[in-house]
Amino acid sequence: MNAAAMQAIAAPKIGARNVSKHYPTADGTMVALEDFSLDVADGEFVCIVGPSGCGKSTFLRMVAGLESISLGSIDIRPGQERAKPLNSVVFQEYAIFPWKTLIENVAFGPQMRGIGRKERLDTARYWLDRVGLGKFSEYYPHQISGGMKQRVSIIRALANDPEVLLMDEPLGALDAQTRVVIQEELLRIWEETRKTVLYITHSLDEAVLLGDRVILMSAQPGRHLATFKIDLPRPRTIAMQNSPRFAEYRAEIWEKLSAEVTRAMEARP
Amino acid sequence: MTIASTEGITASDDRTPVKGSPAANNDARAILLLLAAGVALNAALAIVGLWSDFAWPAIGASFVLLVLACERIGRLVPVKGRGAYERTLALGFPLLVLVLWELAADSGFINPTWFPPPSRIGSALWDLSTRYDRFSGTTLLGRPWLMPEAFNSEGWAGVWKLVAESHVFATVARVLVGFVLGAIPGVLLGVVMGLNQTVRLMLDTTLSAIYVLPKIAIFPIVMLMFADPFGEAPKILVVALSVFILMAINTMAAVRGIDKVYLMAGKNYGAKGWSMLRHVILPGAMPVIFSGLRIALGTAMIVIISVEFVRAKQGVGYMTFYYWEVLNPEKMYAGLVVVMILGVLLTYALQWLQRRLMPWQQK
Numbered sequence: 064m065n066a067a068a069m070q071a072i073a074a075p076k077i078g079a080r081n082v083s084k085h086y087p088t089a090d091g092t093m094v095a096l097e098d099f100s101l102d103v104a105d106g107e108f109v110c111i112v113g114p115s116g117c118g119k120s121t122f123l124r125m126v127a128g129l130e131s132i133s134l135g136s137i138d139i140r141p142g143q144e145r146a147k148p149l150n151s152v153v154f155q156e157y158a159i160f161p162w163k164t165l166i167e168n169v170a171f172g173p174q175m176r177g178i179g180r181k182e183r184l185d186t187a188r189y190w191l192d193r194v195g196l197g198k199f200s201e202y203y204p205h206q207i208s209g210g211m212k213q214r215v216s217i218i219r220a221l222a223n224d225p226e227v228l229l230m231d232e233p234l235g236a237l238d239a240q241t242r243v244v245i246q247e248e249l250l251r252i253w254e255e256t257r258k259t260v261l262y263i264t265h266s267l268d269e270a271v272l273l274g275d276r277v278i279l280m281s282a283q284p285g286r287h288l289a290t291f292k293i294d295l296p297r298p299r300t301i302a303m304q305n306s307p308r309f310a311e312y313r314a315e316i317w318e319k320l321s322a323e324v325t326r327a328m329e330a331r332p
Numbered sequence: 333m334t335i336a337s338t339e340g341i342t343a344s345d346d347r348t349p350v351k352g353s354p355a356a357n358n359d360a361r362a363i364l365l366l367l368a369a370g371v372a373l374n375a376a377l378a379i380v381g382l383w384s385d386f387a388w389p390a391i392g393a394s395f396v397l398l399v400l401a402c403e404r405i406g407r408l409v410p411v412k413g414r415g416a417y418e419r420t421l422a423l424g425f426p427l428l429v430l431v432l433w434e435l436a437a438d439s440g441f442i443n444p445t446w447f448p449p450p451s452r453i454g455s456a457l458w459d460l461s462t463r464y465d466r467f468s469g470t471t472l473l474g475r476p477w478l479m480p481e482a483f484n485s486e487g488w489a490g491v492w493k494l495v496a497e498s499h500v501f502a503t504v505a506r507v508l509v510g511f512v513l514g515a516i517p518g519v520l521l522g523v524v525m526g527l528n529q530t531v532r533l534m535l536d537t538t539l540s541a542i543y544v545l546p547k548i549a550i551f552p553i554v555m556l557m558f559a560d561p562f563g564e565a566p567k568i569l570v571v572a573l574s575v576f577i578l579m580a581i582n583t584m585a586a587v588r589g590i591d592k593v594y595l596m597a598g599k600n601y602g603a604k605g606w607s608m609l610r611h612v613i614l615p616g617a618m619p620v621i622f623s624g625l626r627i628a629l630g631t632a633m634i635v636i637i638s639v640e641f642v643r644a645k646q647g648v649g650y651m652t653f654y655y656w657e658v659l660n661p662e663k664m665y666a667g668l669v670v671v672m673i674l675g676v677l678l679t680y681a682l683q684w685l686q687r688r689l690m691p692w693q694q695k
Contacts, residue, residue: 156591163611
């Protein structure tokens with residue numbers, strides 16, 4: 064382990080300590096997440112996988128400040144520039160505003176932070192150009208495809224220049240081909256920006272392809288089950304999915320995950 | 333709605349027959365047969381002298397035959413001509429009804445005193461627009477023939493004075509002022525109720541109870557509240573009140589219907605308070621708010637016309653009621669036509685506003 068990594072662990076970018084989430088229901092308390100701890104280093108790409116209902120999306124929303132934390136604490140360490148937002152979320156359902164043009168959508172974060180019109184539109188145009196949507200900047204979301212919408216959603220987060228990027232199954236709603244294209248794009252953009260990313264996904268391939276580390280969670284209540292360090296070289300490409308090391312990682316994670324999925328299915332008939 | 337449904341039928345119908353093909357010939361034959369059957373049915377009844385006894389079944393059967401014939405005609409229309417065909421159907425049928433009405437009144441099948449033919453309603457409307465009723469001291473459009481003269485002597489103020497004495501102006505002004513005064517606070521309260529559960533629980537039942545109350549029934553109470561019960565204030569207030577209640581309930585539903593993920597995105601990207609309202613909640617609720625505004629416009633028209641029936645010296649409702657009192661059915665119908673025209677124009681105005689405010693909904 065190198066010195067930078069040591070320091071990062073000493074002061075993680077995201078520090079979650081013994082986090083629990085309880086929901087009061089008509090017949091008692093439902094525990095969605097139990098005693099979950101996670102440190103994410105600065106510039107690290109961490110993927111969380113787990114069966115449906117394991118509370119991984121809930122955890123991400125707690126990190127984003129969109130859900131209250133029942134027990135424990137979550138901190139995001141601010142960077143040098145205090146004006147930068149701590150986190151920005153990319154939602155599975157895109158959640159780009161249908162009533163704003165693409166460029167207005169991408170410029171939304173800076174606009175809310177009071178950045179001047181010219182500067183924020185320049186930033187938005189830069190990002191639109193970068194993912195090849197420059198000529199659609201004045202379009203409304205209903206005029207573009209699902210893959211394009213998710214691109215807009217991703218660059219809306221990047222244009223906000225947050226300390227931490229939180230991605231909640233961002234490619235879950237896309238068809239297989241579009242998915243691969245955007246995975247490649249994500250890899251390319253991440254190599255260039257090296258943001259700290261917390262990435263929730265269903266797909267093991269995606270987790271192994273993108274992540275420095277893969278966290279496996281158990282279902283109902285969500286707990287930390289295992290951590291896998293992915294030592295594939297960077298920059299990564301889609302082609303690496305065919306390498307033997309990739310297959311080994313995937314098999315190793317799948318062995319643990321499949322047992323958990325079966326258990327979760329039997330627990331909830 | 334009828335257009336939409338015929339579209340649905342033809343769109344699902346993938347056998348668009350080529351001209352001269354057996355299917356097209358079948359359709360052409362069927363059309364002639366159906367139309368002939370309609371004419372034959374009515375002629376037979378008329379000859380036997382039983383048409384008036386069986387008038388409603390005969391009309392119903394003729395309508396069904398006409399629909400069946402038109403659907404077959406629709407199948408023969410090439411794709412290029414569909415727009416024209418649909419417009420013809422949408423305008424042609426009301427026109428046909430008017431023509432039949434005219435014929436029925438002329439032939440004495442319906443009593444022209446109570447159901448004056450469209451031509452006489454038209455001339456009554458012309459009469460109302462171009463003549464001053466000395467007895468009631470009112471005018472439909474404000475004596476337009478005097479306007480050039482008034483403009484020369486007093487400028488716009490003179491024209492304005494003439495416009496202000498018209499029935500149309502009185503009704504439109506009451507509706508617009510009442511509409512705006514009711515809609516703005518209604519939308520604001522609706523937003524608060526949509527976002528805050530406590531306020532919603534406290535007010536929802538009460539608003540629903542007031543909503544079903546006929547607004548004309550509140551009018552006497554509203555009149556009590558004002559020093560001048562016969563002035564404009566109670567009339568405007570009762571319109572405002574009915575629009576307010578409807579818009580509060582409608583906007584609450586609109587705000588609650590916004591997809592939660594947009595609210596989360598707004599919050600995550602730093603919107604709060606006014607910026608949240610301006611950038612997320614209002615645009616998100618806008619489509620439903622506008623359909624509410626359209627219903628509210630209809631309600632406002634109902635309320636103002638009935639209020640004018642009861643207590644007014646000016647306004648289209650007053651005019652219609654006045655011609656009932658002096659027993660002039662043509663002009664009563666003309667009053668209704670004016671109300672319909674106003675309704676259509678105000679709806680167009682609302683649609684224009686909608687296009688301006690919601691550019692993202694344009695196709």
